[in-house]
Amino acid sequence: MTTPGPCPAFSSEGPLYMSRYSASEIESKWQAAWEKASIFKAGRDTSKPKYYVLEMFPYPSGRIHMGHVRNYTMGDVIARYKLATGHNVLHPMGWDAFGMPAENAAMERGGHPKDWTYGNIADMRGQMKPLGLSIDWSREFATCDPEYYGQQQSMFIDFMEKGLVYRKNATVNWDPVDMTVLANEQVIDGKGWRSGAPVERRELTQWFFKISDFAEELLDSLDGLDDWPDKVKTMQRNWIGKSRGLQFSFDAVQDGIDPIEVYTTRPDTLMGASFVGISADHPLAKKLAETNPDIAAFRADCQKGGTTEEALEKAEKLGFDTGLTVRHPLNPEWTLPVWIANFILMDYGTGAIFACPAHDQRDLDFCRKYDLPVIDTFFALDDATPVGAEAFVPPKEQSVKWVNHFAGLDVATGQEAIDATIDFAEKAGWGRGVTNFRLRDWGLSRQRYWGCPIPVVHCEACGVMPERKENLPVRLPDDVSFDKPGNPLDRHPTWRDVPCPACGKPAKRETDTMDTFVDSSWYYARFTAPDAETPTSLPDADYWMNVDQYIGGIEHAILHLLYSRFFARAMQICGHLPEKSKEPFNALFTQGMVTHEIYMTRDGNGRPVYHLPEEVTDGKLADGTEVEIIPSAKMSKSKKNVVDPVNIIEAYGADTARWFVLSDSPPERDVEWTASGAEAAHKHLSRVWRLAAELDAAEATGPGDDDLRRAMHKTIHDVTMGIESFGFNAAIAKLYAFTNTIAKAKAGAGARREALSALAQLMAPMTPHLAEELWQMLGGEGLVTAAPWPKADPAMLVEDTVTLPIQINGKRRSEIAVAKDLAKEEVEKLVLADDAVVKALNGGAPKKLIVVPGRIVNVVV
RNA sequence: GCCCGCGUGGUGGAAUGGUAGACACAGGGGACUUAAAAUCCCUAGGCCGGAAGGCCGUGCGAGUUCGAGUCUCGCCGCGGGCACCA
Numbered sequence: 001m002t003t004p005g006p007c008p009a010f011s012s013e014g015p016l017y018m019s020r021y022s023a024s025e026i027e028s029k030w031q032a033a034w035e036k037a038s039i040f041k042a043g044r045d046t047s048k049p050k051y052y053v054l055e056m057f058p059y060p061s062g063r064i065h066m067g068h069v070r071n072y073t074m075g076d077v078i079a080r081y082k083l084a085t086g087h088n089v090l091h092p093m094g095w096d097a098f099g100m101p102a103e104n105a106a107m108e109r110g111g112h113p114k115d116w117t118y119g120n121i122a123d124m125r126g127q128m129k130p131l132g133l134s135i136d137w138s139r140e141f142a143t144c145d146p147e148y149y150g151q152q153q154s155m156f157i158d159f160m161e162k163g164l165v166y167r168k169n170a171t172v173n174w175d176p177v178d179m180t181v182l183a184n185e186q187v188i189d190g191k192g193w194r195s196g197a198p199v200e201r202r203e204l205t206q207w208f209f210k211i212s213d214f215a216e217e218l219l220d221s222l223d224g225l226d227d228w229p230d231k232v233k234t235m236q237r238n239w240i241g242k243s244r245g246l247q248f249s250f251d252a253v254q255d256g257i258d259p260i261e262v263y264t265t266r267p268d269t270l271m272g273a274s275f276v277g278i279s280a281d282h283p284l285a286k287k288l289a290e291t292n293p294d295i296a297a298f299r300a301d302c303q304k305g306g307t308t309e310e311a312l313e314k315a316e317k318l319g320f321d322t323g324l325t326v327r328h329p330l331n332p333e334w335t336l337p338v339w340i341a342n343f344i345l346m347d348y349g350t351g352a353i354f355a356c357p358a359h360d361q362r363d364l365d366f367c368r369k370y371d372l373p374v375i376d377t378f379f380a381l382d383d384a385t386p387v388g389a390e391a392f393v394p395p396k397e398q399s400v401k402w403v404n405h406f407a408g409l410d411v412a413t414g415q416e417a418i419d420a421t422i423d424f425a426e427k428a429g430w431g432r433g434v435t436n437f438r439l440r441d442w443g444l445s446r447q448r449y450w451g452c453p454i455p456v457v458h459c460e461a462c463g464v465m466p467e468r469k470e471n472l473p474v475r476l477p478d479d480v481s482f483d484k485p486g487n488p489l490d491r492h493p494t495w496r497d498v499p500c501p502a503c504g505k506p507a508k509r510e511t512d513t514m515d516t517f518v519d520s521s522w523y524y525a526r527f528t529a530p531d532a533e534t535p536t537s538l539p540d541a542d543y544w545m546n547v548d549q550y551i552g553g554i555e556h557a558i559l560h561l562l563y564s565r566f567f568a569r570a571m572q573i574c575g576h577l578p579e580k581s582k583e584p585f586n587a588l589f590t591q592g593m594v595t596h597e598i599y600m601t602r603d604g605n606g607r608p609v610y611h612l613p614e615e616v617t618d619g620k621l622a623d624g625t626e627v628e629i630i631p632s633a634k635m636s637k638s639k640k641n642v643v644d645p646v647n648i649i650e651a652y653g654a655d656t657a658r659w660f661v662l663s664d665s666p667p668e669r670d671v672e673w674t675a676s677g678a679e680a681a682h683k684h685l686s687r688v689w690r691l692a693a694e695l696d697a698a699e700a701t702g703p704g705d706d707d708l709r710r711a712m713h714k715t716i717h718d719v720t721m722g723i724e725s726f727g728f729n730a731a732i733a734k735l736y737a738f739t740n741t742i743a744k745a746k747a748g749a750g751a752r753r754e755a756l757s758a759l760a761q762l763m764a765p766m767t768p769h770l771a772e773e774l775w776q777m778l779g780g781e782g783l784v785t786a787a788p789w790p791k792a793d794p795a796m797l798v799e800d801t802v803t804l805p806i807q808i809n810g811k812r813r814s815e816i817a818v819a820k821d822l823a824k825e826e827v828e829k830l831v832l833a834d835d836a837v838v839k840a841l842n843g844g845a846p847k848k849l850i851v852v853p854g855r856i857v858n859v860v861v
Numbered sequence: 862g863c864c865c866g867c868g869u870g871g872u873g874g875a876a877u878g879g880u881a882g883a884c885a886c887a888g889g890g891g892a893c894u895u896a897a898a899a900u901c902c903c904u905a906g907g908c909c910g911g912a913a914g915g916c917c918g919u920g921c922g923a924g925u926u927c928g929a930g931u932c933u934c935g936c937c938g939c940g941g942g943c944a945c946c947a
Contacts, residue, residue: 020899059947099947172945183945231865235942238864309943313862362862439944446945516947555941557865562944592867593941663885664873670940677873680886687900730875733884740884743901805880810928812880850927856879860927 021689023653023682027769031132039083039786040134042090044543051087052544053079054524056552056560057094060142061101062120064127067553067594069645070661070671073766074591074728075551076133077662080765081723083134084789090544092527093128093135095121095142098149098451099516100183106482113450114478117144127646131654132768134785139530143519144450148526150473151535152518153455157466158574160456164210167464170443171281173306174202178485181447187306194485201303206445207454207512211566215240215437218565227587229668232557239558241438246422247350248431250276250326253335260284260326260338263349263436267425268417269356271406272377274367275337276326277319277353281346284338288322295320295340302342317366318342329430330406341366347440357391364391378402381411442563444515449480449488451513459500459507468501474509487511520560521567524550524584525577535576542578550585553593554668561588589726592670594661601625610640652682655767659685662766663732685770688739688763692756692777695749702748711741712755713796719762720792728766735762753778761790806831807858808840816857824851831857 034040055075058068072093079091102113121142129137141148159165173182177195181204186193211218219240222233246267249259260276278285280302289296298320305311320340328334336354343362344353355363357374364387367374376386378400394400396414407424409417425431445454453474455467467474477495480488489495489511500507522535528544529537552560568584571577577584601609601621615621648657660681665671715738722731742755757778764771764784775784799820804827806814814836818827828849831837837846840861848860 056947061947096947101946181945184943185946187945235865239943241864307945310862313943315862443944448945515945517944520947553941553947554866555947558942559944560947666874669867669874672873674873674886676886683899684885690900729873730884733875736884803880807880807928810879810926815880848927850879852879856928858879858927 021686023655026773027132027654030769030772034785037783040136041138042136045088048086048088050544051082052090052547053549054547056556057096057523059099060095060097060117060120060124062123064124064645065642066645066661069131069657070594071551071591072131072133073658073661074667077723077728077765078549079134080768080785091135092139094140094523096520097142097144098519102450103448103482130649139527141530146473146475149452152452153472153474154469155535155574155576156455157469159570160466162573164570166208166210167205168208169203170206171201171307172204174200176200180485184306184308190305198304199306201307206443209442209444211442212437212439214566214569215439218562221583225583229588229590232588232590235557236562239439243436245434245436246425246431247434248329248425253325253327257324260352261350262352262354263434264353266356266418267421268414269359269377271404272356272358272375273328273336273354274357274372274374275339275355277339277341277344277355279344279346279351280340280342282351285340298340315342319366319370348438349436358387359391359393361391376403444518445512446515447487448513451516452519454510454512454514456510457498457501457507458510459503459505461505462500462502465500465502517559517563521563522571525571545577545581545584547585549587551589551591554590557590591667594671612640648678652678655685655770656682659767662728666729667726685767689770691742692774695752699748700750702746704746705748705751708745708747708751708755710796711738712758713792716758716762716790717792717797723765758790760784761787802854805856806834806837807856809860810858820854824853827851831859
């Protein structure tokens with residue numbers, strides 16, 4: 001926290017010395033009171049149900065932004081609500097502290113990534129604490145703490161022992177000028193971000209986690225995640241990409257060439273095969289390149305550009321005819337050419353395919369380009385037009401008419417044909433049904449300094465050996481420089497030199513560090529025992545796990561969440577988590593992002609230059625230059641469309657910022673920051689404060705007491721439901737309405753005090769400081785944070801009469817007031833007597849009369 | 862290119878298949894004030910109409926239904942992810 005100043009809570013004048021709502025005084029006072037009472041410190045307590053709420057921890061960029069405020073306020077609402085409903089709550093905070101920006105800062109501004117990172121953490125902690133989050137700060141850690149990454153290294157060694165880690169070659173983005181590996185984000189339009197040189201793909205030996213071993217399990221278990229959003233589960237299902245297909249081989253016509261093994265999910269279209277395609281990285285392509293300079297040149301062509309799937313998919317489809325031919329498995333007389341194609345991935349299936357251009361658009365485009373044959377294998381039932389410019393790709397469930405299908409099909413769906421073909425090939429003995437996954441193993445090697453060192457040693461005699469656990473953590477050396485590109489660990493004079501953990505002879509450390517996704521794949525488990533001498537402490541993990549509510553950005557829907565699910569399983573296998581924690585997150589909520597307009601000008605070369613919102617007034621910079629306004633997008637440092645919450649907190653207080661980020665948009669949707677919204681939130685909070693401050697005790701009772709109580713119970717019910725279902729904006733709308741009701745009520749002071757006390761309690765999860773102040777002003781006992789959540793009296797929620805709208809032919813024309821439980825027949829009588837209905841019927845009888853009890857009536861004439 | 866979302870007044874948004882626009886912002890009008898700020902009250906989707914009322918209206922086009930913002934299909938636009946940004 002920033003210096004809290006003298007604490008008004010203990011001033012002799014009490015809370016009413018203020019004549020208006022003063023957030024800064026209130027907020028520091030109650031933060032001190034919470035700290036004094038230690039009410040957010042979590043400990044095991046079996047007398048209460050536990051509740052673990054976790055928001056995705058932040059990257060310490062140095063400044064918090066509105067996205068953080070929104071994310072952590074949502075988690076805080078849940079945490080405080082659960083505390084009030086009698087739970088033992090764990091709500092921790094930490095830092096995802098390794099990663100590229102620290103190294104970039106070191107390169108750009110000098111200094112050390114460690115100093116930059118810990119400095120940022122201190123700054124951000126200082127910006128976060130004034131938000132008044134109910135966090136147990138005693139559990140805080142950063143992933144770059146040796147105490148954390150040492151435990152991660154220990155687990156890496158455990159994973160090695162269980163066969164969950166291996167090495168293989170994989171492609172990286174290579175900058176041929178800087179002679180360094182580039183991250184995908186450092187490849188801009190196929191060029192290195194610093195050198196500007198065209199990027200190449202290059203193979204390196206890298207470390208991998210065997211996540212593919214868990215593909216089926218990770219897929220099947222999604223079905224049990226009832227409190228995860230469907231969209232996330234769908235994305236993960238598609239990412240894992242289970243498919244059933246046929247694997248078989250084409251024998252080469254030429255001597256000395258091995259059969260080409262292909263995998264296809266559409267074996268039913270084998271009679272439409274046009275050519276056999278192999279990846280540029282296929283062993284056969286490599287072998288041919290050794291003697292054929294044209295093929296070598298073509299392969300080199302294929303290495304151009306970045307490694308992302310997007311880059312590969314969008315690249316122009318290129319092919320090279322090897323001159324080799326293969327025999328069709330169903331007709332040895334039929335030979336097909338073998339092409340090398342840049343769109344075939346070595347990582348998927350066997351790295352070789354057969355192309356059926358009639359029923360695959362990409363194959364068709366390729367065949368038209370290189371003048372290869374197109375053979376229809378099936379037609380629509382009512383249209384036998386041969387394929388022209390567009391491939392015929394009906395859904396697999398649609399029946400089609402087959403042309404001379406070898407398995408004897410005439411009219412059948414694609415799926416039926418696939419199944420029949422696999423069956424046919426297996427019986428005939430030339431192919432086998434194979435289940436494949438799109439999911440690839442997790443490559444975790446990074447050729448960078450600021451990450452967790454991979455704890456292995458390369459020994460000439462013993463090979464690749466894990467470091468001894470007693471030598472952990474393998475610490476990052478501090479004496480490194482970032483004056484040239486590449487990994488400083490690689491060029492460190494002594495750090496690499498270590499004795500082999502097995503034979504003791506001189507050996508070399510691994511210089512790759514781990515992907516930062518590794519760090520974030522188990523932090524949730526570490527929070528249950530952040531100081532343990534082992535990665536976790538089982539009694540603590542057993543008590544606190546699983547995370548009951550996980551909250552974070554939709555941008556993590558696939559990678560982070562999938563990796564975490566894998567890690568939980570691997571940790572469980574190694575004894576670091578209990579069996580029940582295979583799925584570590586019981587419920588997931590994906591919040592929308594905070595967006596903002598982007599302000600851009602261009603430099604002399606026409607390159608974009610971005611500007612922070614505070615540099616822009618009325619569409620102009622301070623020097624009068626007009627900025628180009630680009631529509632709202634995810635806040636990002638590189639685009640500079642970032643809003644600083646610190647200014648908002650200084651101007652209005654944390655409660656206003658919290659109230660605003662919850663009120664203005666549904667939590668799962670993006671929210672655009674607006675200055676006027678914050679102003680309005682602050683006005684409202686001032687109004688609530690005034691209602692409490694002006695409470696006049698003169699009239700103890702009044703004529704409207706009962707109505708106010710009804711409104712109170714209705715609001716308690718609605719707000720409780722709203723919080724439980726993440727409908728924070730709707731809950732806040734109810735609180736606005738209730739405040740209006742109180743302000744206008746004719747009720748006496750007793751009922752008003754009761755209503756305002758309930759209002760304070762209901763607002764407490766969202767605006768905890770103001771709620772404490774109100775609670776104290778109204779004479780509440782102790783802290784409102786510790787007070788039990790109010791309960792709505794069901795008897796006060798029932799309404800005895802309802803207004804039934806009457807529709808005529810689906811359009812609202814009239815309404816009647818009836819007793820809530822009035823019999824359907826009675827309602828019908830009243831409806832038929834209604835003026836508008838009588839007029840519409842014009843003496844006739846209705847065609848249909850629909851009565852939805854308590855909701856609506858529809859008369860069809 | 863592929864996968865997943867989203868699209869409602871001037872603005873943010875509300876709405877178990879059942880009165881579209883709750884609640885709020887900006888706007889308009891008024892009260893209080895010497896004046897302003899603050900506060901309070903009224904008003905408010907569009908079009909026609911003095912009013913009563915009517916017609917249109919949830920990105921576009923079809924469909925299912927007594928009834929569609931909500932469900933289905935096809936488009937358009939925007940956003941997220943695409944395995945080395947975190």
